[in-house]
Amino acid sequence: MHTIDVTDLELPIALRPLKRVTDEELLRFSEENKPFKIERNNQGEITIMTPVGGIGSTHEAYVASSLYQWNEAMQTGVAFISNAGFKLPDHSCLSPDAAWIRLARWTELTPEEKEGYPPLCPDFVIEVRSRSDPRPLVERKMQFWMENGAQLGWLIDPILATVDIYKENNAIENLQRPEMVTADEPVSGFELRTSRLWSQR
Numbered sequence: 001m002h003t004i005d006v007t008d009l010e011l012p013i014a015l016r017p018l019k020r021v022t023d024e025e026l027l028r029f030s031e032e033n034k035p036f037k038i039e040r041n042n043q044g045e046i047t048i049m050t051p052v053g054g055i056g057s058t059h060e061a062y063v064a065s066s067l068y069q070w071n072e073a074m075q076t077g078v079a080f081i082s083n084a085g086f087k088l089p090d091h092s093c094l095s096p097d098a099a100w101i102r103l104a105r106w107t108e109l110t111p112e113e114k115e116g117y118p119p120l121c122p123d124f125v126i127e128v129r130s131r132s133d134p135r136p137l138v139e140r141k142m143q144f145w146m147e148n149g150a151q152l153g154w155l156i157d158p159i160l161a162t163v164d165i166y167k168e169n170n171a172i173e174n175l176q177r178p179e180m181v182t183a184d185e186p187v188s189g190f191e192l193r194t195s196r197l198w199s200q201r
Helices: 023-032 054-074 103-107 111-115 135-147 195-199
Strands: 013-015 037-040 046-049 077-080 098-102 124-128 152-157 162-167 173-176
Touching: 023 037, 054 077, 054 098, 054 124, 054 195, 077 103, 098 103, 124 135, 135 152, 135 162
Parallel strands: 124 152
Antiparallel strands: 013 046, 037 046, 077 098, 098 124, 152 162, 162 173
């Protein structure tokens, strides 16, 4: 697979390769087509998404850095930003806007698995909707995370000023314009001041 000119195409777009793209091919394809965000679903389809705009980028940076700083203090896991891809049990390869994995699970991986797409689902994922993201698409992605083993997921929507909380075997909890959101297990104690996201609309 090679660089594709998507200048005149409406994103996101889905590609259906004639044969399944390997992890190595997907990694190389993603590197060759930066800054587009590229994922593979469980059917082997490749989705190419537009880069986020300025405000969306600051939202993602704030959320990921908050999780990273909390993890630096706790030292109980490994935190990831939005350019990390994970190979999930259903064979899809997705990238959350922020993620966290328990340290014990991370240390079980080989150096090669850590270098490529880690073959596991994060314990905690955060998706931050940008204006280029159709809401149903982000909701579907959150369901994929939970179906593949995530214990906790947050869908943060600065456009609607809401936070949807996903937990294993639980109904989705919707928060309307919360000032702050506090996490349960597996990242119990992590807090995010979401009011900062609403003020930047």
